[in-house]
Amino acid sequence: MPRTLESQITMEKTPSYFVTKETPHRISAMSQETKLIVVVRDPVTRAISDYTQTLSKTPDLPSFQDLAFRNQTLGIVDMSWNAIRIGLYALHLENWLRYFPLTQIHFVSGERLITDPAGELSRVQDFLGLKRIVTDKHFYFNRTKGFPCLKKPESSGSPRCLGKSKGRTHVQIDRDAIEQLRDFYRPYNVKFYEMSLSLSQHSLNPQDFQVEGVHVVRPPPPRWPPCRHFSAATHFSSFLSMHR
Secondary structure, three states, X not given: OOOOOOOOOEOEEOOOHHHOOOXXXXXXXXXXXXXXXXXXXXXXXXXXXXHHHHXXXXXXXXXXXXXXXXXOOOOEEOOOOHHHHOOOHHHHHXXXXXXXXXXXXXXXXXXXXXXXHHHHHHHHHHHOOOOOOOOHHHEEEEOOOOEEEEOOOOOOOOOEOOOOOOOOOOOOOOHHHHHHHHHHHHHHHHHHHHHHOOOOOOOOOHHXXXXXXXXXXXXXXXXXXXXXXXXXXXXXXXXXXXXX
């Protein structure tokens, strides 16, 4: 990481941080005060989105079902396929909690990042100890893309929208396959909620992950001092980290 002044924040992002086994140890060795932000979404939808993007680059890819299942008839999911493995959020989080306390990790709902970007970023700014500068006036919803776009209220320039690789129509997947994957992910999702929902500063919703019956009492939000260094990574799931 570059040198950072007291008044500065340093940011870094890499898509594979959250799911790479060695990364927590390396970041902890760099700074144990690092703050981490993880953007998660329904792992089934995430896997289909991952496949759709890969298929656009590799047209001769096997079918989604062929990659996702070792035996679909028996409902045996192939956990070695990266698109499936990434969505095992609880397992990845366990690895990170060996090096960082849960209070240094902030979870962002990928679904709500689309429907309420200002609300999600307000919580991120609070987590980082920053003044709430990014608000509703910085966004407008692009119905063509299906995503919000970022704009500068004081500027007449064109807003910044996600690139062409985002917002693709997903490949149609057999409903039975989707339900099998939901059944597969359900215990991992429940565990993830049990591990993470004691935190107050996020808007994860069990319904976004097809999880029911998870009830957690949230404590008051922690008071964070401002941070100077910020490091980040995006994915499925996006992963960001911040350190002093």
